[in-house]
Amino acid sequence: MTQPEAADNRDKGTIERVSSFVPGLDVILGGGFLRGGLYMIKGTPGMGKTILASQIIYSQEAGQSRTLFVTVLGENHGRMMMHLRSMRFFDEARIPDQVFYISAYGALEDEGLKGLVALIRREVVARGATMLVLDGLSAVEAKAGAEYEMKRFTHDLQTLASATDCTMFLLTTASGTLAAPEHTMVDGLIELRHRSFGSRAERRLLVHKIRGTGYLEGEHAFGISDAGVTVFPRIEALLAMPSLRAPPPTARLSSGVASLDEMFGGGIPAATLTGLVGPSGSGKTTLGLHFLSGSSASEPGLLFGCYEPPERLRYKATTMGFDLAAAEQRGDVEILWYPVGEHILDELAHALLDAVRRRGVKRLVIDGLSGFQQAALEPERIVRFWSALSNELRARDVTTLHTLELQELAGPEIRIPISGIASLAEVMVLVRYVELRSRLYRLISMSKVREGAFDPTIREFEITDAGVVVGKPFEGVEAVLSGMARAVSANAYVASSEASLTVPPDAGTGRTE
Template sequence: MPGLDDVLHGGFLRQGVYMLQGRPGAGKTILANQMCFHHAAQGGRVLYTTLLAETHERLIFNLQPLSFFDTSRIPEQISYLSAFGTLEEGGLKGLVEVLRREVRASKSTLLVVDGLVAVEESAATKRDFKKFIHELQIHVSFLGCTVLLLTSASAEPVGPEHTMVDGVLELHDNRMDRRAERELEVKKFRGSSYLRGGHAFQITRDGIVVLPRLEAMLQEPSREDPCKTDRVSTGVPQLDRMLHGGLPCASTAVLFGSTGSGKTTLGLHFLDESSKSEPGLLFGFYETPPRIFLKARALGLDLEKKHQQGVFHMLWHPPTERILDGLGNKLLTAVREHGIKRLFIDGVDGFQRAAAHPDRISHFLAALTNELRVLGVTTIYTSELQDMFTSDVKLPISGISSLVENILFLRFVELRSRVYRMLSIVKVRDSDYDSSLQEYRITSRGIELTDTFESAESVLTGDAKLASPLKPKPKRKGLLRKRSR
């Protein structure tokens, strides 16, 4: 399970004893069986023991739809044992002896005990329960076996069994208003570092998919920052001249603008420059691929041909219930697989809507942006302003301006009962640029910058006025006479 291995920095340590706890329905049984079948596929042998749990027939019936289930592994590599009767008759000592004997006989390298709560209820004291885990740990360690204990979430903050095992993993099913999100947290893990905090996971047809929290997994970028000084064309020649050659290579830009201002159109120009040396990717939330191709054709851009040539790629995600880290991991996977150098993320607020905890969005974007930079990707985000005509501009995501090197502002301007589109470069880090306010139009040839707003004032407020003519300064006769001498 790659995502879980990332959280655990490589997986479980051999011959360790680990506890997996969570409420009924959290996914414990699926996770344990997924590990078992993977372990068997790698040549290991598994003993899966149940204690007052569902029957083996029901267990196998429920596992069959999952892709990892392989009936050919049973019973040669994976054997199922019901030991509740042994627990009833022989108590904790009898159960330890049966487990020791069966692990030795089957030469198992992984032991799962499903239903540890039954053992706890059978123990006369908490000390007896801890003693059971201690004896089990000694026996299986001698036999070279790793143990996974499944139990319901403990009512106590720290149960007595937690002190005995090498690691504790807890599965949650959190409810946020009408939305629910599954979460895995490592509470304890001896002998190794791990990613702390909660990590989202999903139960799919392939089993459990763990999605490590991006800002935890990428606390530091994966490689050194190349810090190139090259320029990357925006696809709009006049804008490239304003930027003194284009956007800085491997930098991040954000386009702020209200709906209809041309943010997506500018992004399509940027992607129309995709090539074998600079593959492009559109990561969008709102417009479907067919609509993107239709829009590009209307602008005179042939993105469909570039898509067929394999130099332009698209990933579309409807802004429904999504997991933030799933989006981030999918994006980075596509960037690495296709060697993407031009990335257009149409609707950065799509990430914000996917966040179960909106307050972490700035940390998420910081980790994502830093990783894209070191991968040599020049990125453009779009961010929609809520109000079309207002002098009070509020950024939709707090702190985003500090995460990017370049900021372009698109807005509508009213002048003499007519609406114009205006483009302004607000920021290009460590570089000079043309700071004039430019009118632009969207035509059948795409975006065209036409003229500046030199004859107007208060343009950035959206309510422009014609500038008053400058009055000539009065002459100072005395000064002129002095100079003439």
């Protein structure tokens, strides 16, 4: 854009946006930086300020920007180049035609802040710079001495940025206060933080101010890799309201088990959340694979797993007659595996949503909701986080089945491991073990289906070579939910309204999940 065009835009009351091209950052900034604005990036040493600024300037379209990178008592240019060469965004061929590196230490030392401003003004005009990075503002603050000098220096840069439409970034170490004069005068202030949680740590980005636009408040996690900085906007802030609004569908989707669909009253209501709760080995993953077996080109499926690796899932699916590998090759199903570790909570959510948008996913299995819980460094976030994420999935007509593991193999109490999660699901399915006559039986029941009537009986189910088979009501037994059932006589069964379940004497043995 030429300077007359930029001036014309200013006359119309609009200022062009400059994208950072840093994944997630423009979303937080409300669309990017304002052209000709003055922005400060602050943080303790090693937080990634130089990497972030370098990523912004090298990610601009080649030939469309010219950047002046000014260092003051900072890392020497040789070492900076050495560190940047490992980053995929770095393009050494753009030096010095499009990216110019100069040291301003001599000008600052010999002529003070006036000399530094004169040098910057001269270089910006001579090179037609559209961006400027000043690395080492803390040294300028030390040289200024008086508050007035620093205020005038910031004002001079702001005037230069506006007159030349050069977007400027000032990098500085954290000073512990947000009341410094340069903080109040810049157009935007971004802080990079390091947060510790026990033995774990996480990098966080916080926007304190951005003039002329709204932005996502609060802390947002970010990571640094060979691709550079990736910011993960906090899900409950980004999706406080779903991105889409439409009447809910009335269709139902098959669970993949005909006898289970009967309990649902015709299948799982579309665009809902089903919680599948049970102890380890009770058949949750197998039921999830059944649901995923209904995936097709018109109903793409996604398995987002935190525990079993794809190889084991493919083998397990094969044993129940579902060729998962072939479904992947056709593009009907995709598997994303994020084994439990030190993941960033919002990173998992963004990876999930990206896959849903990319393929238009309609059937989603999240095998291991506790994987999200393990990634949460602040447990109090989980309910808000999951509420926002699940609302977005519903808005995109995604029918979601998630598994949640009970700690107790059997027992009189059913304690959901993540408090508040059960209330967010439209459907809750409970799979449990019960012990009777020295053997274990698998039982399945439903505690709620918001979208209509359902079969509330407790039924035995088996995992056979054909997969899950749900049987008849488990009648003639009492104390089933205690996990230690007791058979009752036929007379007692007829007389008692509470004895609702019976065990067939030749019930199958079942097999492990």
